Amino acid sequence: MRKRYAIFGAGNYGNHALWYLSAERTVCFVDNDVSKIGNRYHGKLVVSLDEYKEYYRDAVMVIACEKYEEIALQLKKEGIKVSYIFERDRPWGNLIPWTKNGNLKAVNENTWRAHDIGLVGIYSEYSYGAEITYFALYSFLKKQGYRVLMIQHPMDSPHIPAGIPRLFNENPYDPQDLSALIDKRENMTDVNLYAETFILGSDQMWNCEISKLFNEIGLLYFIRDEKKKVAYSTSFGTEEWDGSLEDEIKYSQFLKRFDRISVRENSGIAICKKWGIDTEVNIDPVFLCDFKVYWDMANSSEKKNKGVYLASYVLYDTSEKTGLLTHIKEHLKWSEEKIAGIDAYKEGYYSVSSIEEWLCLIAESSFVFTDSFHGACMAIIFKKPFVIMRSSEADKRTTRVQSLLGRLGLSERFVSDVNEMITRNLLQNEIDYQKVHDLIEQDRIKARKWIQTALG
Incomplete structure (x- = not known):
């Protein structure tokens, strides 16, 4: 799950910090003003410091007020780690790391x-x-x-x-x-x-x-x-x-x-x-990018996956994709790890995996099913057998998939239905990733x- 934030300061600074951090990653405001506690500020509940400690302690603390040094001292006495100060030193503000010795790592013009x-x-x-x-x-x-x-x-x-x-x-x-x-x-x-x-x-x-x-x-x-x-x-x-x-x-x-x-x-x-x-x-x-960077990100994910499983990453769900996915699961007899697509964004941050988790789910899988260009890219980078399904015959965006797979000799992995996948024997045929990565190196x-x- 992605890192979440609590903003100390339900005022003008806090308003700008909410924009900067994005509302869906902010769980609450924290404030010392008893008249604000229990109310909502820009849709987020304002809580006391004690309530933060009891209910929101896993959220990263960001101080967003003019007297940040006083608040930082107060939080330190309460045993609360301050990770960032939101500073209004430029339009719409700036998130500055708070060092271990209590100083700002300033970013100036x-x-x-x-x-x-x-x-x-x-x-x-x-x-x-x-x-x-x-x-x-x-x-x-x-x-x-x-x-x-x-x-x-x-x-x-x-x-x-x-x-x-x-x-x-x-x-x-x-x-x-x-x-x-x-x-x-x-x-x-x-x-x-x-x-x-x-x-x-x-x-x-x-x-x-x-x-x-x-x-x-x-x-x-x-x-x-x-x-x-x-x-x-x-x-x-x-x-x-x-x-x-x-x-x-x-x-x-x-x-x-x-x-x-x-x-x-x-x-x-x-x-x-x-x-x-x-x-x-x-x-x-x-x-x-050096592929080791992606492996390091995947390994940093707290969500580890054990055993053999199919990773499915579908942006636009259709009955045809559901049918193809069902066939793959029945044939391989593996469990499925579903990676949230764009529909999950409407439901808030709780249902959306971080990029580190996204990479981890693909990297540790045994097969990848997707309709996403970059989903296929990461399957190729992590050397996973995969199938990518077009959204529809009328989809005008297939050119990016066709160009990439054509250059890498993987065009058969782009399918329209179950019959194409079965005819091409894609669940049994192995991908020669030595050849594929040699072609990628030439392109690099x-x-x-x-x-x-x-x-x-």
């Missing part, structure tokens, strides 16, 4: 400016794929020696960002590498202060419908002309352009401002070529060279 690259994306989105792919690219670039600042969409977007990733149990980023939350679209130009080069990451940042949820940051419209702009393995998410003519004109114009572009799918090359833009395919960032070498050239 000069620290944000000391970066080589601004990595633009959706690293706090409700998606295992989105969060893991941005962390992977960040991790890869850091290992290459670059100083990387993570930048995301503004607070007035339909999908409101959080200050830290929502699905990781432990924030995997250095606090100094997370930019300030930006309040409005028009203020996104502020990020030009922090780097000379900006990279747009992967996932469906050029899917016209999805992009609008994030204020279209994938266009890098807020980056000045003289700054270097690079897109790595970015995706349109569909076989053909799926937006209006007006949006097509806008997107083509903004993409022509980029210095270098690579896309995730073969179909992306065709779309860019139509717009007079040269590009090539590069593998998804999850394959660039190509991607590293491309990035080095693009960054100059």
